[in-house]
Amino acid sequence: SAVISQKPSRDICQRGTSLTIQCQVDSQVTMMFWYRQQPGQSLTLIATANQGSEATYESGFVIDKFPISRPNLTFSTLTVSNMSPEDSSIYLCSVEGIGNTEAFFGQGTRLTVV
Amino acid sequence: GQQVMQIPQYQHVQEGEDFTTYCNSSTTLSNIQWYKQRPGGHPVFLIQLVKSGEVKKQKRLTFQFGEAKKNSSLHITATQTTDVGTYFCAGSGNQFYFGTGTSLTVIP
Helix, strand or coil, X not given: CCCEEEECXXXXXXXXXXXXXXXXXXXXXXXXXXXXXXXXXXEEEEEEECCCXXXXXXXXXXXXXXXXXXXXXXXXXXXXXXXXXXXXXXXXXXXXXXXXXXXXXXXXEEEEEC | CCCEEEECXXXXXXXXXXXXXXXXXCCCCCEEEEEEECXXXXXXXXXXXXXXXXXXXXXXXXXXXXCCCCEEEEEECCCCHHHCEEEEEEEECCCEEECCXXXXXXXX
């Protein structure tokens, strides 16, 4: 199993600003992912954080809006840039979960943009 | 693109009643996983099914994977208040997709 520390757990931000969310894993993992979950909705994959190369973004998500860093196999950050109220959501980091392995999730970051 | 739908979206049951959620994929899946998310919490892995027609049990929970590997179900026998939460299936095909989820409320 993997223990994931994600922070901040919640934040209230002004529109037009940016917030960086951090995800620290207690062991080296190959696959790290960032999801968004609107209240009462399912999880939508934003991107796969690749170590040593640019993140792989899903349709509808772009690097300029959601820049991601993955400096090593235990750490990643997601930045929500130039925020608007539509970005208010829960953001979750996750490790593994592709193929035959289960996914582990951080506790999530509840973001409110005012 | 691949879609994974779940029904029902919401379910309210009296404590002690049974509950079933169904997961349907538009494409064939290599495997399917089930997760539970408590209110205010994050998804927690329950189980993975890989084989066509596979059935697995965890105490009061029974998981099935369809013969065509395009659908799955989770059945809870005699629900308890601790079963409250949203249940997601997640399928691996070309990519890994979470289903739309079923929110379960158990009335004491």
